[in-house]
Amino acid sequence: MSLPPARSPLEPAIVPGDDPREFAAVLHAVYDAARSGDRLPARPRSVIGESWERAATAGVDPEHGSVDEPLGASDVEQRRTESGLADVLESITGNLDVLVSGSDNVLIVADASGHVLWRAGGSHVLRRADHLGFTEGASWAERNVGTNAIGTALASRQAVQVFSAEHFVRTHHAWTCTGAPIRDPRTGDVLGVVDVSGPAPSIHPATLALVDSVARLTEAQLRDAHRIRLDLLRSVAAPILARSGSPAVAVDPHGWVAAVDRVSPRTRVSLPRDFSAGRSYIGDLGPCDVEPLPGGWLLRVTRPDETAVTTHVDLVEAADGTAVVQVDSASGSWVLRPSPRHFQILGLLAANPAGLTAAELSAHLFGSADRTVTVRAEMSRLRRRLGGLMAASPYRFADGVSVGVPPAAA
Structure with a gap:
């Protein structure tokens, strides 16, 4: 830093x-x-x-x-x-x-x-x-x-x-x-x-x-x-990087590097302004497949002729009845256990791929459109946990993310 x-x-x-x-x-x-x-x-x-x-x-x-x-x-x-x-x-x-x-x-x-x-x-x-x-x-x-x-x-x-x-x-x-x-x-x-x-x-x-x-x-x-968040990102990214099969870098939303594999060491990567999951050109790394991680991104260096990857998210219920978010991409998988409220929000966003405003989410969650302060606070916490999976204005899953959801989640 x-x-x-x-x-x-x-x-x-x-x-x-x-x-x-x-x-x-x-x-x-x-x-x-x-x-x-x-x-x-x-x-x-x-x-x-x-x-x-x-x-x-x-x-x-x-x-x-x-x-x-x-x-x-x-x-x-x-x-x-x-x-x-x-x-x-x-x-x-x-x-x-x-x-x-x-x-x-x-x-x-x-x-x-x-x-x-x-x-x-x-x-x-x-x-x-x-x-x-x-x-x-x-x-x-x-x-x-x-x-x-x-x-x-x-x-x-x-x-x-x-x-x-x-x-x-x-x-x-x-x-x-x-x-x-x-x-x-x-x-x-x-x-x-x-x-x-x-x-x-x-x-x-x-x-x-x-x-x-x-x-x-x-x-x-x-x-x-910030260092603690980078350490947490590194703990998730390290096993994914180890089996990615190509040069890759794990970065936080501001481009600070948490881990690298087969890429020259660096402390920060310059991220483009319009940035989302999928294929993107990243500074001196060149073309990369961008995959969301909890608290950041995986930048997998690719050849121009490679097919761009899609990140898939499954909202499922575990055997013990708790909610689970299973994230799969070309480089690996990771799991997040959200709160029941966050799982409900994810189900609503999956059912509305164009996105929902804070007022619309409030109406779905509380039966009234006037609890937008609570909704924004919940979405801020959720986006911190899910990193690049989520987008805002309106709230939605990011481009390049496909979602599978059981009927109960919505």
Whole structure:
């Protein structure tokens, strides 16, 4: 796995020994001069000045910010599922509890677009955050509310502390906020931001280092989880590779290599954007038969004149009455034992090869189309287990996958 991009040195808004009230007064003078076009009595920090320019270019109202409506509850829940941060949320909140418990601070975890997905804090500070629009589903991207720790951390891709009048929107000047981006160790992309916000006088320079450390720890946990998933993929792929009869590589959905056989060692394979089971041209591997594995893909290097393979899935009931998914391809077989609910979903998708939307699945499963949040969460878990067998928008079996299903499964 590649190392994460280098981060800029941490630059807290104040340094030990500074008087927050005196410094806030200076910042207010700088802010007022910048808004009126007068000569600045001092220069803002570069990360703040650059953010002010972006906010002004985006047309952010410095008095009130954006009036965009927050996302609805179902959209927030879907973003939580898709964020990649749900599994590490408990660790984030636990490591920052010292800054939140019994204090005037609120802890925020936002996604890569700047939308607030989770928040924690005392009831009094949450009520104050409500008045500011700091609620679940609200967007705190710079284009909506200007300079703030969430949006500016996303824009600058570094940890940032924003104090008092460094905020672009005047109503935020009573606050200080500290945010750090969390990157996906598999891709280097930013997954979201962890932020701690509270009254401006409560600012402390050490908060920036602590929040950034928690973001880095979270990335390390995500990296460890990825290694575990690669190990599980390797355990399934190794016996299949051993009897595949041709050069082959087992990769996860992002192209990270779990195992190779008769192929030069490598850590990652570049996968095409439009990628599914069947015949595909894979970078320097050339033409490959692509077969789904639990948690990834088997790329079997082929000759152009070979016939493309089809993966077959059988949904069966074992002798003990439990559900079994039997997957067969040219290179081998593997078995998955799904939950009864997942087996029911697979049966529905097999009976509807064109696919079903979340609302349609909800109607089949629960007799009502309004339980899409539950359906999306179940499908997210199912797709993690079945890897390339499943496709989305609408939910369906992937191209190149044939399915056999007993009547009871549907």
